[in-house]
Amino acid sequence: MKAITLLGSTGSIGTQTLDIVTQYPEQFRIVGLAAGRNVTMLAQQIRQFLPEIVAIRDEHSLPELKAAIADLDHQPILLAGEAGVVEVARYGDTEAVVTGIVGCAGLLPTIAAIEAGKDIALANKETLIAGGPVVNPLIEKHGVKLLPADSEHSAIFQCLQGVPKGGLRRIILTASGGAFRDWPVEKLSTVKVADALKHPNWSMGRKITVDSATLMNKGLEVIEAHYLFGMEYDRIDIVIHPQSIIHSLIELQDTSVLAQLGWPDMRLPLLYALSWPERIYTDWEPLNLVKSGDLTFREPDHQKYPCMQLAYSAGRAGGSMPAVLNAANEEAVALFLDEKIEFLDIPKLIEKVCDKHEKDNCQNPSLDDIIAADKWARKEALAATKELGDRLVFLR
Numbered sequence: 001m002k003a004i005t006l007l008g009s010t011g012s013i014g015t016q017t018l019d020i021v022t023q024y025p026e027q028f029r030i031v032g033l034a035a036g037r038n039v040t041m042l043a044q045q046i047r048q049f050l051p052e053i054v055a056i057r058d059e060h061s062l063p064e065l066k067a068a069i070a071d072l073d074h075q076p077i078l079l080a081g082e083a084g085v086v087e088v089a090r091y092g093d094t095e096a097v098v099t100g101i102v103g104c105a106g107l108l109p110t111i112a113a114i115e116a117g118k119d120i121a122l123a124n125k126e127t128l129i130a131g132g133p134v135v136n137p138l139i140e141k142h143g144v145k146l147l148p149a150d151s152e153h154s155a156i157f158q159c160l161q162g163v164p165k166g167g168l169r170r171i172i173l174t175a176s177g178g179a180f181r182d183w184p185v186e187k188l189s190t191v192k193v194a195d196a197l198k199h200p201n202w203s204m205g206r207k208i209t210v211d212s213a214t215l216m217n218k219g220l221e222v223i224e225a226h227y228l229f230g231m232e233y234d235r236i237d238i239v240i241h242p243q244s245i246i247h248s249l250i251e252l253q254d255t256s257v258l259a260q261l262g263w264p265d266m267r268l269p270l271l272y273a274l275s276w277p278e279r280i281y282t283d284w285e286p287l288n289l290v291k292s293g294d295l296t297f298r299e300p301d302h303q304k305y306p307c308m309q310l311a312y313s314a315g316r317a318g319g320s321m322p323a324v325l326n327a328a329n330e331e332a333v334a335l336f337l338d339e340k341i342e343f344l345d346i347p348k349l350i351e352k353v354c355d356k357h358e359k360d361n362c363q364n365p366s367l368d369d370i371i372a373a374d375k376w377a378r379k380e381a382l383a384a385t386k387e388l389g390d391r392l393v394f395l396r
Helices: 010-021 039-049 059-068 081-090 103-115 126-142 150-162 185-190 207-212 216-229 267-275 307-318 321-337 345-360 366-385
Strands: 002-008 026-037 053-055 077-080 096-101 117-122 146-148 170-177 236-240 246-252 255-263
Touching: 002 010, 002 081, 002 216, 002 267, 002 307, 010 026, 010 039, 010 267, 010 366, 026 081, 039 059, 039 126, 053 059, 053 081, 059 126, 059 366, 077 081, 081 103, 096 103, 096 267, 096 366, 103 126, 103 236, 103 366, 117 126, 117 150, 117 170, 117 185, 117 321, 126 216, 126 366, 146 216, 146 267, 150 170, 150 216, 150 267, 170 216, 207 246, 207 267, 207 307, 207 345, 216 236, 216 321, 246 307, 255 321, 307 321, 307 345, 345 366
Parallel strands: 002 026, 002 096, 026 053, 053 077, 096 117, 117 146, 170 236
Antiparallel strands: 170 246, 246 255
């Protein structure tokens, strides 16, 4: 039975991971849980899974959480704040830590888990995007495994099983195209928040759903693939695949192409990250190619998805630039969700912040450098919104 700690337990990654633990109680047990501020759901999880340690990131919610589980005979260690989440990440005899915290907030807990010798089931792409120059050396130093738990990188990882060293030629990431894949680019000026949150294939959190609509999620995955698989940016491609049945592909040196297919279901990559190198039998619906219908592909529209090229540029710049890109994107998406900027302002804001950072890009950043770049980018993104009051206007 594998001991697991789950960071981000009340989000979509967290709840699906707990579905797996519920279905396979003989395979997995929960040691630690960490969540943001959803006291009601976290209390229910504590009652069901009886973890040894729990943290809630919102410190003000800790008294409410204590009251919600006061009648339990089994009382976990209860912590709060970012420091509490870090303590959960490094705690006890956990073998694997699932990192489902959204955004750069997942970086420090992930590093703490690595330094404590825990394997990482990586569902938080920002850990490598912002922290790749620091995280990869730590993985090697501590001899732990970093296993991708998102659908695209899990697909690449699965296809690579048995491929000899040097056999990989190209990575092909598939993208659904998000909420606006069938919209003409001229219509994007009318986008409302509710429109951007209507993902056609996946059920995800608000931030990542907007990232899918801008295709920034795929640009970020390009950077993550670079750090995970050591592939040059010129050899990582993106293709729009509306059906989301092929989760990604690899091309080998002899031009053979391998793909991983399945229904759009995040439980599969999560299960594989937790059980690798084993394959656990499931009673989930098998893929039926006849039922899935035609599988189609098209090249991304660069005019519709400028965020994609911003990510490639930041990745090629390297150093602290990907951390700046990621932080600026997080702030821009938050501003859009709060209806303080328009949808088309998101890439403009990101580009403005990245351009300003170009002269200060640190090529060999330390963790402190990355944290400083992250904070700077957020401050710059917010400052840009104040130039003309509450609306963000760019004069070209």
